[in-house]
Amino acid sequence: MATTDSSFNGLTEYCKECDLDTLHEVNVQIRTESLKKENAQFSREPYRVTECQRCGTRSSQRMNNA
Template identity: 85%
Template sequence: MATTDDSFNGMTEHCPDCDLETLHEVSVQIRTESLKKENAQFSREPYRVAECQRCGNRSSQRMNNA
């Protein structure tokens, strides 16, 4: 779970590679999931992306599971 602290970005969470609570840069990306060009406009989904600022490990999680 992400927590806030007095860091510049303020987001710390557990990094499985570092095995520590580290500063993470967190963003939301809209990704197209369909490979078919005619369906691409209907297959965009939001993903939460977190990158560890210590080791560079990057993880993403789909936010809409409908």
């Protein structure tokens, strides 16, 4: 489970690479999934993106599985 850390604008989460709970920078990105230009405006989805502040490993997860 993620916890807040008041010393930095981030969350403490488990990192698979470090095998520890480490500080992560977390943000949400809107990504276009369609490669077709005419459908691009209808294919934007939110992704939760995390980066471990210890080892730099990044991961992303689609937030809307419609």
